[in-house]
Amino acid sequence: MNSSLSLQIRNVQARYSLAWNRKAMVALDDFSLDLKAGEIFALLGPNGSGKTTLFKLILGFLKPKQGSILIQGEKAGTRKARAQVGYLPENPYFPKYLTGREILETYGGLSGLSRGVLKDRLEPILELTQMSSFAEKPLHTYSKGMIQRVSLGQALIHDPQLLLFDEPTTGLDPQGVDLMKEAMKKLRSLGKTILFTSHLLEQVETVADRIAILYQGKKLVEGSMNELLKENDAATIQVKGLSEEQLSGVKGALYDFGASAVEVTPRSGSLENLFRRYTK
Amino acid sequence: MKIVFCLLLLILGFWGKRFFEEIKPQPELNAYLPLGKRFEQQLIRGVLGGWRPVVADIAWLRVTTSWENRQWNRLYENVRIATRTQPESLLFWDMGAWHLAWNASLAERNNRLEARIEVRKEKELYWAEKGKNLLEEGTIYHPTHFKLWLQLGLLHQERRHDYVSAYECFLKSSQFNGAPSYVARMAGYALEKQGDPAAVLNYWEKLLEKSPDRPDRGLIEKRLLKLKKETTLDPLKPIP
Amino acid sequence: MSALYLRLSTLTGLTVRDLLRQNVLYLILIPAALTLLTLPLFTALTFEEQIKFMRDFCYGTMSIFGLFLAIIATAQSLSNDLEQKTIFTILAKPLNRWEYLVSKGMGIGLILFFALTILTVLSAGLFAYQEKSLLEAAIGNATHPLSSQELQRFSDQLWSPALLMAVLILYLKLILMVGFTLLFSTVASSSLFTIFTSLMIYLIGHLQSTAREWVMGSEGLSVGMKWVVGLLSVILPDMSFYEGAERILLGATPGLSYLIPPLGYTFFNLLWILGLSTWIFESREFR
Known part of the structure; x- marks a missing residue:
């Protein structure tokens, strides 16, 4: 056991037994993972690849058929281990009649936090999640993005070391995505470890330190973003202010240096950036 | 650890349950009845739940209206429903028998619509017997009252x-x-x-x-x- | 305040608020209140009959609607958490699963207390109204005036403090049903199954003691079968422990010690139910 690790998963296998004693379905097979404090790790994979199953194993909702999971050195599923985990589910549901602040207070209470401790915790969380403007309104008036922020707040309320975010940006507008990404970076700077899943690869690219790709319950690849995305013999050169004629000169010069394939295309801005510019 | 905790609760719970079953101070209602009759009563109790006395009471209200309307057969049926549904209520046996053996019986004796004296007499005795039988059955449920x-x-x-x-x-x-x-x-x-x-x-x-x-x-x-x-x-x- | 207390009180509070917001409480409480309000429509021949009817009617209403509330609210409480997936955010917190079950039970217990209190107060109001109108009618009756002794006896029977004890015994019975329903909820995947099984247990609970006596007393039964029956009788509730309420309705006026058997029986039953349901719930996986 390495106590400096926030999460240590060793050779975990999870199976779902099917009804009427039919063959069991392997949801996760021989999966291992180590997460250090202060890193953001992304799990990528299509639906049914075992991402949510892994979260449920870490939280103790499912029990591994073999292997072990340790959170800050504590066995997954125990109360001590859960005290170290904050969970943001994919589709969070909270009582609609409560306000955002009441949700945070309730989940704080469920974590055994006293009123005094809660009072100290609430303000920084409201600030981080930018909930202050609507925290006193009941949940039924909230948009999807607002609910996601409340969900983030409840995951952080008991100050856990390890954060599990299941598809945290799905269904959010670009501002919501930005807020979530900023929050994740801020949490990383505070030394928190984040394990998250996403379908949106571009967003993963901008925030994750390391990634793993899961497919049919198996980990196909794992590594840092730089390592995995680096193409050793390829490079991108960005230029601005050159005419067509000058650009073909640059292209020729690159061929002269021995380049085998040179592509020059005029750059256009992304739709996302355009949207952001107008909705700021 | 958790299993030990659960086992402890199970053992303590079963022990306490058993303890109370053994020291249960008063006999069940109708505990002195034959098992068959007791089973019937407990079944009615379970099926009707809290409405059992209410069903009996409503049958009893119908007894009163039947008496007022001189519908003796209807009265008898409702007396039976009330006494079967809540036999531990003494009132139903006591008043039920009074309705049968006195009110119904005497009403038949004085029934001017029936010209034949022997028919009147027969009916008078019939209801008196019904009242007697009801009281005798009542003493099975209330043997010491x-x-x-x-x-x-x-x-x-x-x-x-x-x-x-x-x-x-x-x-x-x-x-x-x-x-x-x-x-x-x-x-x-x-x-x-x-x-x-x-x-x-x-x-x-x-x-x-x-x-x-x-x-x-x-x-x-x-x-x-x-x-x-x-x-x-x-x-x-x-x-x- | 200890963390355990904070966790329990928070989830209990959440359960109470949830139930107060859900329709199930009002769908049961409002018909119960309306049923009680029909009481003045029933008039019996004698005061004795009238008092019996008033007591039976109010107690019966509380008992039936209380049973529905106890079983339906409990069955729905857990299945709602599962269906809406709230259970994932709740149990992701550092909360023991037994704490979750106990808090649910306590929350429903408080709601039942609230519901029975409302129905008791409403019954008392109806008693007062009926008493007034019946006495006015009796006093105005020139042919059969009531003596002051009769009036006093009527009032004493109507306002017997033992009736509150009957309500308390009913409450204990309903709490036991909450325990059993919670136990079934921990294994069931649908609330309909839980409700049906709990109602069956309620019925069997009334037959249990008689059936056990019959089986144990019968000659031809094998030892193995007797063991099975014995074991079942350990698990199944014996509702005859709560018959005290019926005796009170029939006129008994016992002391407070009368409450000890149903109180003790309920408490120890809840203990083993908690042990077993925690065991099951601990090993239950949430997909």
């Missing part, structure tokens, strides 16, 4: 002129808790009707002997003297 035995005695005496049975019922009634002192006297009066002066005198003497502080002692003494005068027996000699 003086009231039903008293009513049964009255019914034997007044409606059937069966003084032997009346005496037995009054005597039984007088032995149970709460029986007023006059019940024992009623047994004596019923015995007098049987025409055995020696037995009657013996009964009154014994009654005084058994409970000398009775509130009605004076009345019994007077009765005793009167009876002794009326009989040829020597009042100063002990009763044979």
Whole structure:
């Protein structure tokens, strides 16, 4: 056991037994993972690849058929281990009649936090999640993005070391995505470890330190973003202010240096950036 | 650890449950009934839940309206529903029998719409018998309550002129808790009707002997003297 | 305040608020109140009959609607958490699963207390109204005027403090049903199954003691079968422990010690139910 690790998963296998004693379905097979404090790790994979199953194993909702999971050195599923985990589910549901602040207070209470401790915790969380403007309104008036922020707040309320975010940006507008990404970076700077899943690869690219790709319950690849995305013999050169004629000169010069394939295309801005510019 | 905690709770819970089952102080309602009847009662209790007494009460309200409308068969049916549904209510047996053996029976006797006297008589006896049967069944559910035995005695005496049975019922009634002192006297009066002066005198003497502080002692003494005068027996000699 | 207390009180509070917001409480409480309000429509012949009817009617209403509330609210409480997936955010917190079950039970217990209190107060109001109108009618009756002794007896029977004890015994019975329903909820995947099983247990609970006596007393039964029956009787509830309420309705006026058997029986039953349901719930996986 390495106590400096926030999460240590060793050779975990999870199976779902099917009804009427039919063959069991392997949801996760021989999966291992180590997460250090202060890193953001992304799990990528299509639906049914075992991402949510892994979260449920870490939280103790499912029990591994073999292997072990340790959170800050504590066995997954125990109360001590859960005290170290904050969970943001994919589709969070909270009582609609409560306000955002009441949700945070309730989940704080469920974590055994006293009123005094809660009072100290609430303000920084409201600030981080930018909930202050609507925290006193009941949940039924909230948009999807607002609910996601409340969900983030409840995951952080008991100050856990390890954060599990299941598809945290799905269904959010670009501002919501930005807020979530900023929050994740801020949490990383505070030394928190984040394990998250996403379908949106571009967003993963901008925030994750390391990634793993899961497919049919198996980990196909794992590594840092730089390592995995680096193409050793390829490079991108960005230029601005050159005419067509000058650009073909640059292209020729690159061929002269021995380049085998040179592509020059005029750059256009992304739709996302355009949207952001107008909705700021 | 968690399994130990669960096991401890299980063991402690079962132990406590068993303990309370063993020290359960009072018998179940109808505990003295035959098992079959008890099972029937518990089934009604389970199926109707809290509505069981209410169902019985509503049947009882229908008894009252049937009585007002002189619908004797309907009255009888509803008395049966009430007594079957909540037999532990003494009221249903007591009043039910009164409706049958007195109200229905006497109404048939005085039914001017029926010209044939023998038919009236037959019906009068029919309802008196129904009342008697109801009270007898009631005493199965309430074997130690003086009231039903008293009513049964009255019914034997007044409606059937069966003084032997009346005496037995009054005597039984007088032995149970709460029986007023006059019940024992009623047994004596019923015995007098049987025409055995020696037995009657013996009964009154014994009654005084058994409970000398009775509130009605004076009345019994007077009765005793009167009876002794009326009989040829020597009042100063002990009763044979 | 200890963390355990904070966790329990928070989830209990959440359960209470949830139930107060759900329709199930009002769908049961409002018909119960309306049923009670029909009481003045029933008039019996004698005071004795009238008092019996009033007591039975109010107690019966509380008993039936209370049973529905206890079973339906409990069955729905857990299945709602599962269906809406709230259970994932709740149990992701550092909360023991037994704490979750106990808090649910306590929350429903408080709601039942609240519901029975409302129905008791409403019944008392109806008693007062009926008493007034019946006495007015009796006093105005020139042919059969009531003596002051009769009036006093009528009032004493109507306002017997033992009736509150009957309500308390009913509450204990309903709490036991909450326990059993919670136990079934931990294994069931649908609330309909839980409700049906709990109602069956309620019925069997009434037959249990008689059936056990019959089986144990019968000659031809094998030892193995007797063991099975014995074991079942350990698990199944014996509802005859709560018959005290019925005796009170029939006129018994017992002391407070009368409450000890149903109280003790309920408490120890809840203990083993908690042990077993925690065991099951601990090993239950949430997909």
